[in-house]
Amino acid sequence: xxxxxxxxxxxxxxxxxxxxxxxxxxxxxxxxxxxxxxxxxxxxxxxxxxxxxxxxxxxxxxxxxxxxxxxxxxxxxxxxxxxxxxxxxxxxxxxxxxxxxxxxxxxxxxxxxxxxxxxxxxxxxxxxxxxxxxxxxxxxxxxxxxxxxxxxxxxxxxxxxxxxxxxxxxxxxxxxxxxxxxxxxxxxxxxxxxxxxxxxxxxxxxxxxxxxxxxxxxxxxxxxxxxxxxxxxxxxxxxxxxxxxxxxxxxxxxxxxxxxxxxxxxxxxxxxxxxxxxxxxxxxxxxxxxxxxxxxxxxxxxxxxxxxxxxxxxxxxxxxxxxxxxxxxxxxxxxxxxxxxxxxxxxxxxxxxxxxxxxxxxxxxxxxxxxxxxxxxxxxxxxxxxxxxxxxxxxxxxxxxxxxxxxxxxxxxxxxxxxxxxx
RNA sequence: GGAGAAAUGGCAGAGCGGUUGAAUGCACUGGUCUUGAAAACCAGCGUACCGAGAGGUAUCGGGGGUUCGAAUCCCUCUUUCUCCGCCA
Numbered sequence: 001x002x003x004x005x006x007x008x009x010x011x012x013x014x015x016x017x018x019x020x021x022x023x024x025x026x027x028x029x030x031x032x033x034x035x036x037x038x039x040x041x042x043x044x045x046x047x048x049x050x051x052x053x054x055x056x057x058x059x060x061x062x063x064x065x066x067x068x069x070x071x072x073x074x075x076x077x078x079x080x081x082x083x084x085x086x087x088x089x090x091x092x093x094x095x096x097x098x099x100x101x102x103x104x105x106x107x108x109x110x111x112x113x114x115x116x117x118x119x120x121x122x123x124x125x126x127x128x129x130x131x132x133x134x135x136x137x138x139x140x141x142x143x144x145x146x147x148x149x150x151x152x153x154x155x156x157x158x159x160x161x162x163x164x165x166x167x168x169x170x171x172x173x174x175x176x177x178x179x180x181x182x183x184x185x186x187x188x189x190x191x192x193x194x195x196x197x198x199x200x201x202x203x204x205x206x207x208x209x210x211x212x213x214x215x216x217x218x219x220x221x222x223x224x225x226x227x228x229x230x231x232x233x234x235x236x237x238x239x240x241x242x243x244x245x246x247x248x249x250x251x252x253x254x255x256x257x258x259x260x261x262x263x264x265x266x267x268x269x270x271x272x273x274x275x276x277x278x279x280x281x282x283x284x285x286x287x288x289x290x291x292x293x294x295x296x297x298x299x300x301x302x303x304x305x306x307x308x309x310x311x312x313x314x315x316x317x318x319x320x321x322x323x324x325x326x327x328x329x330x331x332x333x334x335x336x337x338x339x340x341x342x343x344x345x346x347x348x349x350x351x352x353x354x355x356x357x358x359x360x361x362x363x364x365x366x367x368x369x370x371x372x373x374x375x376x377x378x379x380x381x382x383x384x385x386x387x388x389x390x391x392x393x394x395x396x397x398x399x400x401x402x403x404x405x406x407x408x409x410x411x412x413x414x415x416x417x418x419x420x421x422x423x
Numbered sequence: 424g425g426a427g428a429a430a431u432g433g434c435a436g437a438g439c440g441g442u443u444g445a446a447u448g449c450a451c452u453g454g455u456c457u458u459g460a461a462a463a464c465c466a467g468c469g470u471a472c473c474g475a476g477a478g479g480u481a482u483c484g485g486g487g488g489u490u491c492g493a494a495u496c497c498c499u500c501u502u503u504c505u506c507c508g509c510c511a
Contacts, residue, residue, distance in 0.1 A: 061441035377470085
């Protein structure tokens with residue numbers, strides 16, 4: 001959620017910035033500011049009446065104390081009309097509140113200066129590509145055939161137990177996944193991210209805090225009996241650790257990491273994009289989250305990008321980095337870098353990580369602030385990134401490292417496994 | 424799951440219908456004193472919103488109600504603690 005002060009004072013810049021998303025904010029902003037003006041006027045009016053009412057009440061108290069019952073009763077009678085007015089104004093203010101919030105929820109984050117205007121993923125900028133395509137002697141099998149050949153993942157079994165999109169990892173498949181999780185967590189730990197193990201279900205306030213609610217309600221599984229949501233990413237519990245937090249000074253840099261399963265309904269997905277591990281309802285992911293001073297957040301973003309680069313390089317995967325154009329950047333994000341790994345058999349790029357800087361967009365909802373040198377409170381910046389999502393990494397590894405003898409395991413994972421080849 | 428108790432400022436803890444944004448202590452900040460420090464003394468010390476400012480409004484777990492007036496009374500939700508039950 002953007003800051004209302006910013007919309008008031010930098011209206012044109014906000015509208016202009018959102019054009020990079022091909023988002024016409026003008027009508028919403030205009031309507032919002034009209035309501036905001038009305039809200040402020042009504043609020044002032046309400047507070048004047050409340051002040052008057054408070055004063056009379058105080059007087060009544062004093063009069064009763066002095067035994068001047070008649071005068072006290074006189075004063076009491078004056079309040080009736082004021083009270084009616086007060087409650088009408090209260091209703092009006094809360095209606096305006098709701099209307100303003102509703103508009104606020106419709107405005108996405110303003111893109112960072114580096115973000116190019118654009119409508120869809122076709123316009124994303126490729127800012128780097130590392131490695132090269134694996135050359136295969138024979139035919140490269142897609143990962144869903146490799147997993148079947150070596151009995152690594154049983155998709156049908158998942159269908160039996162739960163439904164499509166809930167795979168069962170078996171034997172070396174399960175071990176490989178566990179090794180990758182440990183590797184990713186260890187790397188995050190070395191980079192200074194403090195490991196957390198967090199709840200997989202969150203309440204509504206947490207969903208709102210990081211922006212999943214109300215915008216993306218349909219994407220989350222909802223346990224209605226208890227009104228809890230299954231997390232679509234560990235960003236939600238990790239970032240919400242800092243909901244309603246006022247950091248005592250400016251000297252902070254908070255780095256968190258956590259491994260969780262993630263649950264996504266993926267309503268509306270279909271076709272070959274969802275084949276095998278490409279798109280699942282449940283998948284595993286190691287996330288990195290940072291809470292930073294606004295002056296340091298862009299540097300932090302670079303560090304996170306470098307961290308993910310490091311992971312992919314150590315695994316020896318051929319990858320590229322995209323800076324998403326305005327239209328493809330997530331609703332809450334100011335700037336997002338996507339990492340894609342080339343899938344040899346599918347002959348396409350698979351997104352394996354996404355690193356984003358949210359500026360104050362999440363912090364505003366979270367009420368995540370810090371005290372400045374001169375005792376002012378200011379919103380912090382939040383960032384997060386996948387480091388990394390498991391299924392597509394596994395898919396890419398299986399496809400790229402397949403040989404006639406079996407699938408070769410990259411060396412960095414050897415300490416975590418009691419085999420070096422899947423055969 | 425059943426029974427009971429509780430939730431007040433950074434912490435501890437009073438208040439239980441009126442002038443209480445809230446006693447007191449601790450912590451913290453500034454000052455006096457001191458060569459320096461401690462002690463003592465004095466002053467300050469939550470958050471959010473509206474307002475150019477003066478100032479105003481809200482806030483004693485959340486929401487609602489009673490009342491001229493609620494931290495205080497009522498309803499409801501949440502959380503915590505104690506006891507019982509169940510259980511990885």
